[in-house]
Structure formats: structure tokens, C-alpha cells
Amino acid sequence: xxxxxxxxxxxxxxxxxxxxxxxxxxxxxxxxxxxxxxxxxxxxxxxxxxxxxxxxxxxxxxxxxxxxxxxxxxxxxxxxxxxxxxxxxxxxxxxxxxxxxxxxxxxxxxxxxxxxxxxxxxxxxxxxxxxxxxxxxxxxxxxxxxxxxxxxxxxxxxxxxxxxxxxxxxxxxxxxxxxxxxxxxxxxxxxxxxxxxxxxxxxxxxxxxxxxxxxxxxxxxxxxxxxxxxxxxxxxxxxxxxxxxxxxxxxxxxxxxxxxxxxxxxxxxxxxxxxxxxxxxxxxxxxxxxxxxxxxxxxxxxxxxxxxxxxx
Amino acid sequence: xxxxxxxxxxxxxxxxxxxxxxxxxxxxxxxxxxxxxxxxxxxxxxxxxxxxxxxxxxxxxxxxxxxxxxxxxxxxxxxxxxxxxxxxxxxxxxxxxxxxxxxxxxxxxxxxxxxxxxxxxxxxxxxxxxxxxxxxxxxxxxxxxxxxxxxxxxxxxxxxxxxxxxxxxxxxxxxxxxxxxxxxxxxxxxxxxxxxxxxxxxxxxxxxxxxxxxxxxxxxxxxxxxxxxxxxxxxxxxxxxxxxxxxxxxxxxxxxxxxxxxxxxxxxxxxxxxxxxxxxxxxxxxxxxxxxxxxxxxxxxxxxxxxxxxxxxxxxxxxxxxxxxxxxxxxxxxxxxxxxxxxxxxxxxxxxxxxxxxxxxxxxxxxxxx
Numbered sequence: 149x150x151x152x153x154x155x156x157x158x159x160x161x162x163x164x165x166x167x168x169x170x171x172x173x174x175x176x177x178x179x180x181x182x183x184x185x186x187x188x189x190x191x192x193x194x195x196x197x198x199x200x201x202x203x204x205x206x207x208x209x210x211x212x213x214x215x216x217x218x219x220x221x222x223x224x225x226x227x228x229x230x231x232x233x234x235x236x237x238x239x240x241x242x243x244x245x246x247x248x249x250x251x252x253x254x255x256x257x258x259x260x261x262x263x264x265x266x267x268x269x270x271x272x273x274x275x276x277x278x279x280x281x282x283x284x285x286x287x288x289x290x291x292x293x294x295x296x297x298x299x300x301x302x303x304x305x306x307x308x309x310x311x312x313x314x315x316x317x318x319x320x321x322x323x324x325x326x327x328x329x330x331x332x333x334x335x336x337x338x339x340x341x342x343x344x345x346x347x348x349x350x351x352x353x354x355x356x357x358x359x360x361x362x363x364x365x366x367x368x369x370x371x372x373x374x375x376x377x378x379x380x381x382x383x384x385x386x387x388x389x390x391x392x393x394x395x396x397x398x399x400x401x402x403x404x405x406x407x408x409x410x411x412x413x414x415x416x417x418x419x420x421x422x423x424x425x426x427x428x429x430x431x432x433x434x435x436x437x438x439x440x441x442x443x444x445x446x447x448x449x450x451x452x453x454x455x456x457x458x459x460x
Numbered sequence: 461x462x463x464x465x466x467x468x469x470x471x472x473x474x475x476x477x478x479x480x481x482x483x484x485x486x487x488x489x490x491x492x493x494x495x496x497x498x499x500x501x502x503x504x505x506x507x508x509x510x511x512x513x514x515x516x517x518x519x520x521x522x523x524x525x526x527x528x529x530x531x532x533x534x535x536x537x538x539x540x541x542x543x544x545x546x547x548x549x550x551x552x553x554x555x556x557x558x559x560x561x562x563x564x565x566x567x568x569x570x571x572x573x574x575x576x577x578x579x580x581x582x583x584x585x586x587x588x589x590x591x592x593x594x595x596x597x598x599x600x601x602x603x604x605x606x607x608x609x610x611x612x613x614x615x616x617x618x619x620x621x622x623x624x625x626x627x628x629x630x631x632x633x634x635x636x637x638x639x640x641x642x643x644x645x646x647x648x649x650x651x652x653x654x655x656x657x658x659x660x661x662x663x664x665x666x667x668x669x670x671x672x673x674x675x676x677x678x679x680x681x682x683x684x685x686x687x688x689x690x691x692x693x694x695x696x697x698x699x700x701x702x703x704x705x706x707x708x709x710x711x712x713x714x715x716x717x718x719x720x721x722x723x724x725x726x727x728x729x730x731x732x733x734x735x736x737x738x739x740x741x742x743x744x745x746x747x748x749x750x751x752x753x754x755x756x757x758x759x760x761x762x763x764x765x766x767x768x769x770x771x772x773x774x775x776x777x778x779x780x781x782x783x784x785x786x787x788x789x790x791x792x793x794x795x796x797x798x799x800x801x802x803x804x805x806x807x808x809x810x811x812x813x814x815x816x817x818x819x820x821x822x823x824x825x826x827x828x829x830x
Contacts, residue, residue, distance in 0.1 A: 241795040246542055255787035261780025266494045383607045426619035433611040441600040
């Protein structure tokens with residue numbers, strides 16, 4: 149125990165919290181996407197592939213146009229396009245939603261790999277990264293200032309989007325319709341809701357959120373695209389969604405927990421904790437399994453999620 | 461030919477063939493977009509896969525793990541479970557087999573090799589049974605848990621061979637000591653790398669078919685896959701069947717890992733068979749989860765895999781093209797409605813292809829393992 153206290157003194161908690169928020173950014177965005185999609189009744193395990201593709205598209209456009217904002221826009225649009233593919237396959241052609249999601253994940257590795265090789269041969273250098281923007285006044289608040297108000301655009305957007313998605317889902321007619329489609333599409337249809345339309349819009353919106361998450365990797369963090377740079381974050385985000393019981397605020401909290409485990413693991417290595425680095429690296433994945441297994445409370449999916457809906 | 465027979469033939473042969481052709485076409489589009497010539501790319505791919513004796517044995521070599529992994533995914537599908545954890549189970553199989561392969565000395569080959577293979581199956585079985593138990597007892601969705609266990613297995617393997625307990629102390633690169641000759645799978649075509657694992661793969665197909673179609677366990681697996689509520693109502697322990705089928709699925713993936721270590725690489729490295737298990741999803745879907753259809757399906761993807769390196773060398777088109785083709789093939793196989801729409805076929809089949817059910821959170825059943 150004294151060792152632990154000594155160790156705590158060596159960890160800069162503000163920098164740990166700040167690193168956690170940054171690392172949570174793509175998890176939160178993808179988890180919000182998952183919430184939108186699943187609440188309308190469509191499982192979206194394609195978020196991993198959506199983020200990878202968007203990371204690439206965002207990087208490529210930012211490089212070609214010498215414009216990071218345009219790159220961010222491209223990431224969002226490409227995320228929407230890939231999600232639209234998932235929507236068409238699973239809503240229109242009734243492909244098993246998990247199979248369709250896996251297809252997109254495989255496709256993402258393939259497509260980004262093929263194009264990355266082409267770009268690489270042309271000797272592409274990075275387009276730079278999004279600048280850190282200190283919010284005037286607010287950033288000088290002690291503790292909270294450096295954690296929340298000294299970030300880059302994707303992280304700020306993430307914080308705003310948590311609130312927006314929460315409001316849309318629980319305080320608008322659209323949100324009510326979305327939840328109805330996820331719980332009992334037949335009842336929703338009977339009440340005059342266009343189930344297909346609601347599902348299409350929500351899946352494509354989840355692609356926009358995942359696309360922004362992709363921009364985090366290539367445009368905000370390192371200014372470069374690397375094969376498989378999303379490293380399973382899309383799947384961890386789904387676990388955060390489950391842990392957060394399919395709510396935006398819950399998903400936000402769960403993402404912070406996962407990202408915190410990640411950031412803590414990285415810091416423990418610096419401090420020479422005698423645990424093999426591979427075990428620290430496993431932390432978020434093991435935590436995910438524990439969460440999905442319900443060790444921290446039951447998580448019940450929307451009743452109709454995963455089932456295609458057809459008018460009969 | 462009667463209408464029913466013709467329709468069965470269409471479903472079983474024409475749709476998979478059409479899917480493969482459409483998949484190759486989708487790959488060609490990607491090649492064009494990437495600024496290369498698809499005809500050059502595909503002819504290089506074909507040359508690299510078939511035209512020389514060496515190319516052909518390499519294709520067969522690449523086919524071997526796809527057979528085991530394809531069977532692994534297929535048997536999961538038959539029970540309505542989507543095992544995406546083949547990669548992790550394969551790694552555990554590789555670890556167990558390698559441990560027996562270099563650590564246990566003084567055994568004759570006739571004992572040593574089968575022992576190492578069995579150890580590999582055990583490793584895969586255990587790693588596969590974990591998500592099975594989590595699903596059966598706690599309702600944790602196997603798609604999420606198996607994906608996470610893939611990362612955990614990769615971390616474990618890296619720990620073991622990267623200056624860890626299984627690392628070769630005389631080498632700087634992360635790998636185990638070499639397998640003993642008594643544990644190695646013998647080469648069956650002199651002058652090539654093609655090994656005895658080919659016969660094991662050919663044997664595994666009828667064994668899995670028999671298991672699924674002709675045994676009590678197989679009957680339970682199919683019953684659970686068709687309708688687990690009905691299966692439970694008729695007295696089948698759904699939980700136990702799920703654990704069993706995930707274990708068997710894992711054992712097949714573990715066998716693939718063991719065969720790769722004992723037959724191909726001869727050492728265990730962190731990059732063992734990377735990505736093969738994901739390819740196997742396409743193998744199983746294209747085969748419609750039919751064990752015998754796994755063979756041609758695995759051969760197709762084996763040929764793509766072995767031809768891809770030559771294609772990359774010749775035309776600078778990335779080997780990742782194969783993933784594009786694979787993904788497209790899965791789409792068309794899983795969406796018969798789409799293929800029929802493209803070819804303007806009438807008589808659309810009624811039921812969608814459904815493999816998994818429900819959301820990614822916790823799903824019933826929550827009965828105890830009996």
C-alpha cells in the first residue's frame with residue numbers, strides 16, 4: 149500500500165485525465181454511432197471499418213487539398229457512405245447485420261491497404277495535425293481548464309455531440325421514433341412511422357459519427373495514415389455502448405473508463421511497474437470482456453436490434 | 461430436370477459461382493481505381509497460384525489452414541454462433557503445439573507429432589470454450605468476446621516469445637526455439653513445402669461432416685442453430701451445446717495453428733498466420749457451412765492468397781486486394797437477394813440469410829451448464 153501511495157504521487161493526475169479524454173475521443177464518437185444505429189434496430193459492428201476508412205479518406209483529402217478542415221469533412225462523408233452500404237445491405241437486402249458489418253471491416257482493411265500502397269509509392273508525406281485550440285478564459289481555470297479546454301477540434305466536437313445525441317434521442321420526436329423502431333418496429337409502423345427510413349437515417353448518422361472518430365486517428369493525432377491504425381477501437385467502442393446501456397451519457401462514461409485504463413497502462417510502463425507491457429496492453433480488452441459478461445450490471449439490448457424488418 | 465432440382469442446383473452452385481465472379485469484378489474495380497491494370501493483376505495472380513509446380517504446391521499449402529479454419533467457422537454457424545475468435549484460438553493452438561514441439565524430447569515422431577497436434581487442439585478448445593461459457597452462463601455476445609480474446613491471445617503470444625518464458629535465448633528476434641524434427645509434419649512432395657497437413661485437412665472434412673450430421677452432439681448443434689427455444693423445450697441443454705460447439709470450433713482453429721507451426725514455420729513467432737482466421741469467414745460463408753463445400757472454397761482462397769504475393773511483385777498491386785475480393789464475395793453470398801437483383805433473376809428466395817440473432821449485449825439463455 150505505501151508503494152501505491154508513492155506511485156500515485158508520481159502520476160500527474162491532470163495529465164492522466166487529459167490523456168484519458170483525448171484517448172476516449174474515438175471511442176465516444178464510435179459508441180455514439182453505435183447508440184444511434186442500435187437504438188433504431190440495426191447492429192453496427194462496422195464502426196471499426198468505418199473509422200479505418202475515414203481515417204484514410206480524411207488523410208488523403210487533407211493531403212491532396214492541403215486543408216485539414218476539408219480532410220475532416222471527407223472523413224465524415226466517407227463514414228456516411230460506408231454506413232450507407234451497411235444500411236443498404238442489412239435493411240434493403242436483408243443481409244445478416246453482423247455479417248454485413250464484418251464485410252465492411254474486411255473491406256476497409258483491403259481498400260485502405262490497396263490505396264495506401266499506391267499513395268506510398270508516390271512518396272506522400274503527412275498533412276499535419278489539427279492544432280490545439282485553447283478556449284479563451286475557460287482554459288485558464290485550474291484543473292478543468294487544461295483537461296477540457298485545451299484540445300483539438302475532434303475532441304471538442306465529441307463533447308458537444310454527446311449532449312446533442314442525448315437530446316435527439318430522448319427529447320425529440322425523431323428520438324422517440326428511433327427508439328420505437330429498435331424496440332418494436334411493427335408497432336412503430338402501425339403508428340405511422342416509416343421504419344426503413346428511420347433505420348437508414350440513423351445508420352448513416354452513425355457513419356458520420358464514426359467518420360469523425362476516424363479523423364481523430366489520422367488528422368488530429370499523428371497527421372499520417374497507417375495500416376490498421378484503428379486497432380480494434382471500434383469494437384471497444386461497442387463494448388462501451390453496451391456498458392453504457394445504449395445511452396449517450398453512459399457510453400461517454402464507459403469510454404472514459406476504457407481510455408483511462410489505456411492511459412494508465414501507458415503511464416505504468418514509464419514508471420517501471422514490474423508487469424510485462426503485454427499484460428498492461430490487454431487491459432482494455434479484458435475489461436471489455438468483463439463488461440460484456442455483465443459483471444457490472446445487466447445490459448439489455450433494444451428488443452428488435454439485429455432483426456431485419458419487412459412490411460408483410 | 462425437375463423444377464425443384466433445378467432450383468436446388470441454382471442455390472447451391474450458381475449463386476456461389478456468381479458471387480465469386482462478382483467478387484473478382486469488385487476487386488477489378490478497386491484495381492482500376494488504384495490506377496493499375498486489372499487484367500495484368502489477375503493474370504499475375506493466376507500465374508502465381510497455378511502455372512508452375514511450385515506455385516501449385518504453394519497454393520495447396522495455403523489451402524490447408526483455410527480448411528481447418530473454414531470448418532471452425534462453419535460448425536459455429538450451424539449452431540447459430542459467429543466465432544470471430546479463430547485468430548486467438550489459432551494462436552493458442554500454436555502456443556500449445558510449439559511447447560510440446562520443442563520442449564518435450566526423446567519421443568519418436570509417431571508419438572511426438574500427434575501429441576503436439578492434440579496439444580494444439582486442446583489450446584484452441586480452451587480458448588474457444590471461454591466465450592462459449594460466457595455466452596451460455598452470462599449471455600455475453602460471442603462476437604464481442606471472441607474479438608477481444610483475439611487481442612488478448614496476441615498479447616499473450618507476444619509476452620511468451622518476446623524475451624518471455626518461451627523465447628529462444630540465443631536469438632534477438634522474438635521467436636521460440638525451433639521445433640524438434642520428431643514433431644515436424646513430414647514434407648509429402650519432395651522439393652516443395654507441402655506437408656502432411658494436407659492429408660489431415662482432407663480427413664477433417666468427413667470427420668466434421670460425420671460429427672455434425674450423424675452424431676447426437678451434431679443433432680443438438682443443428683437443433684440449437686435452427687431454434688434454440690425449441691431445442692431447449694425438447695430437453696437439449698442449450699448452454700452445454702454452446703460451450704461444446706465453441707470448444708470444437710476452437711479446437712479446429714487450434715489445429716490450424718498447430719499445423720502452421722509444425723508444418724510450415726517450424727518456430728512460433730508473434731506473426732503466426734496473421735489474418736487467416738478472418739479470411740476463413742469468407743471460406744465458410746461461400747461454402748454455405750457445408751463441410752464438403754469447404755474444400756473447393758478453401759482452395760479458391762488458398763489460390764488467391766498464394767497468387768497475391770506474385771501479383772504484388774509483378775504489378776505493384778497490394779496483396780490487400782484479396783481482402784476486397786473476399787469482402788465482396790461475402791456480400792454476394794450473404795445477399796442472395798442482391799445477386800438475383802443484379803442478374804434480374806426471378807423467384808427470389810423467401811428467407812433472408814440469418815446467422816446471428818439479437819443485439820451485442822447479453823442475450824438469453826441463462827440456464828446453468830448441466
